Amino acid sequence: MAKGVRIGAGTLASLRVVGEDPGLLSDQIRNALTDEIASGRLPAGAALDEQDLADRFGASRTPVREALRQLSVSGLVEMRPRRGVIVTRLTPEQIMDMFETTAEIEAMCVRLATYRITPLERSRLLEMHEQSKKLVDRRDIDGYDAFNTRFHEAIYLATHNGFMAEQAVNIRARLKSFRRTQLRQADRIIRSRDEHDGIMTAIAQGDGEEAARRMRAHMLNAASALGAYFSGLDPEN
Amino acid sequence: MAKGVRIGAGTLASLRVVGEDPGLLSDQIRNALTDEIASGRLPAGAALDEQDLADRFGASRTPVREALRQLSVSGLVEMRPRRGVIVTRLTPEQIMDMFETTAEIEAMCVRLATYRITPLERSRLLEMHEQSKKLVDRRDIDGYDAFNTRFHEAIYLATHNGFMAEQAVNIRARLKSFRRTQLRQADRIIRSRDEHDGIMTAIAQGDGEEAARRMRAHMLNAASALGAYFSGLDPEN
DNA sequence: CAAAATAAATTTGTATACACAGTTGCCTTT
DNA sequence: AAAGGCAACTGTGTATACAAATTTATTTTG
Numbered sequence: 379m380a381k382g383v384r385i386g387a388g389t390l391a392s393l394r395v396v397g398e399d400p401g402l403l404s405d406q407i408r409n410a411l412t413d414e415i416a417s418g419r420l421p422a423g424a425a426l427d428e429q430d431l432a433d434r435f436g437a438s439r440t441p442v443r444e445a446l447r448q449l450s451v452s453g454l455v456e457m458r459p460r461r462g463v464i465v466t467r468l469t470p471e472q473i474m475d476m477f478e479t480t481a482e483i484e485a486m487c488v489r490l491a492t493y494r495i496t497p498l499e500r501s502r503l504l505e506m507h508e509q510s511k512k513l514v515d516r517r518d519i520d521g522y523d524a525f526n527t528r529f530h531e532a533i534y535l536a537t538h539n540g541f542m543a544e545q546a547v548n549i550r551a552r553l554k555s556f557r558r559t560q561l562r563q564a565d566r567i568i569r570s571r572d573e574h575d576g577i578m579t580a581i582a583q584g585d586g587e588e589a590a591r592r593m594r595a596h597m598l599n600a601a602s603a604l605g606a607y608f609s610g611l612d613p614e615n
Numbered sequence: 616m617a618k619g620v621r622i623g624a625g626t627l628a629s630l631r632v633v634g635e636d637p638g639l640l641s642d643q644i645r646n647a648l649t650d651e652i653a654s655g656r657l658p659a660g661a662a663l664d665e666q667d668l669a670d671r672f673g674a675s676r677t678p679v680r681e682a683l684r685q686l687s688v689s690g691l692v693e694m695r696p697r698r699g700v701i702v703t704r705l706t707p708e709q710i711m712d713m714f715e716t717t718a719e720i721e722a723m724c725v726r727l728a729t730y731r732i733t734p735l736e737r738s739r740l741l742e743m744h745e746q747s748k749k750l751v752d753r754r755d756i757d758g759y760d761a762f763n764t765r766f767h768e769a770i771y772l773a774t775h776n777g778f779m780a781e782q783a784v785n786i787r788a789r790l791k792s793f794r795r796t797q798l799r800q801a802d803r804i805i806r807s808r809d810e811h812d813g814i815m816t817a818i819a820q821g822d823g824e825e826a827a828r829r830m831r832a833h834m835l836n837a838a839s840a841l842g843a844y845f846s847g848l849d850p851e852n
Numbered sequence: 853c854a855a856a857a858t859a860a861a862t863t864t865g866t867a868t869a870c871a872c873a874g875t876t877g878c879c880t881t882t
Numbered sequence: 883a884a885a886g887g888c889a890a891c892t893g894t895g896t897a898t899a900c901a902a903a904t905t906t907a908t909t910t911t912g
Contacts, residue, residue, distance in 0.1 A: 640895075
């Protein structure tokens with residue numbers, strides 16, 4: 379049996395409590411597809427032919443189907459019984475809803491985190507934030523994007539609520555493909571860091587409500603910076 | 616081939632935007648297992664033998680495996696590669712985390728709902744709340760439990776954010792087996808309705824923050840009413 | 853007699869086979 | 883020529899088959 383396919387680890391493995399087993403073909407395929415959908419390489423609406431995928435991964439349809447069914451629970455793909463699977467196509471309204479939910483959940487996380495963060499965690503978070511200045515100065519968008527994810531995930535962890543952190547990571551992962559283009563907006567990266575700064579200040583002062591307000595605004599700013607990406611979205615939120 | 620198994624619809628189909636196809640064996644099995652796990656008929660830690668399940672549902676292992684993989688994404692079961700599937704066993708800490716997250720998410724929902732609920736929706740919600748008095752008076756625990764779910768789901772819907780509502784429903788579904796016993800606590804059902812009353816008042820006054828505070832307290836009360844229940848026992852179930 | 857080693861028996865993971873629903877395209881009919 | 887219908891085809895859904903790994907039972911050994 380020739381199996382010539384080597385597949386990278388999952389994107390959000392960092393926060394998962396139990397690591398995925400990379401050995402299972404179904405899991406490899408699921409991780410690979412998750413990545414391709416989140417990155418946009420597999421665009422919304424793309425048909426996912428089981429045999430095609432099986433061939434592509436050098437496997438049979440069985441593990442492909444198992445992977446697809448898992449992705450359908452995550453919401454990344456849509457299964458139409460006996461009519462095939464497609465990458466989930468979201469309406470602008472659904473995307474808006476997701477961004478709003480993310481904003482609220484992140485606000486909720488940072489509020490709790492403000493009250494529970496340990497000195498060590500706060501120190502590390504501040505360190506990360508300080509270093510991000512360099513990335514902004516040299517307009518390193520990819521670098522800042524990577525930092526941004528780590529920054530937000532550090533806040534999730536500071537809630538000291540593993541379940542909440544997992545929820546936040548999952549939603550964030552699902553919005554990845556939209557966030558991608560958002561930072562390329564002219565000076566968005568600069569304002570993003572300024573907003574982070576305000577959040578850090580509120581955390582330092584132990585004002586969870588203020589941190590939450592700032593985080594909510596931060597997320598909604600990011601969303602509306604993306605607004606140009608879709609046509610005809612209402613700009614107020 | 617004989618297929619003598621008739622399986623009921625999913626428990627939370629009411630809020631799903633697209634209805635599941637009951638025709639697919641994998642889906643039937645998934646729904647049935649979801650129900651059995653949520654209801655506690657399949658206790659935490661129970662081993663889910665693929666062949667056993669296949670026999671029980673009069674199917675082959677293929678649709679059983681597909682169902683199990685979906686359940687693993689929902690978090691209801693745990694897949695240990697090559698070592699079988701078990702009903703997820705949660706630590707007390709994980710359960711606490713889930714209850715806290717639920718409390719925060721419900722609070723978030725009711726805050727948004729307060730600002731967005733339509734007069735019609737508010738009227739219907741109030742109607743439901745009024746009628747729940749009868750259930751309390753005659754100590755109809757099952758009836759109140761059913762009402763309670765509808766009450767909370769009505770609030771989710773009043774957020775006018777489909778994604779957020781879906782998140783809330785999913786978490787609620789996952790905690791179902793724990794909520795079950797909670798209402799049997801002496802006068803919990805009475806206090807529950809009193810707390811609903813406070814929430815309704817805050818909504819009526821358009822005070823979202825107050826509604827959120829009351830909802831958070833309401834959920835945490837319910838959790839701690841349950842806390843006594845499982846603090847003493849850890850082995851099976 | 854206990855513990856390690858080994859063999860048998862389950863059980864999982866994947867591949868293949870097959871039936872049938874859904875789609876496509878050609879042909880008939882008006 | 884457009885609409886409808888029929889046939890062939892494609893692709894999904896499920897069953898069965900087989901290989902590899904884990905668990906259980908048995909035997910061997912100190």
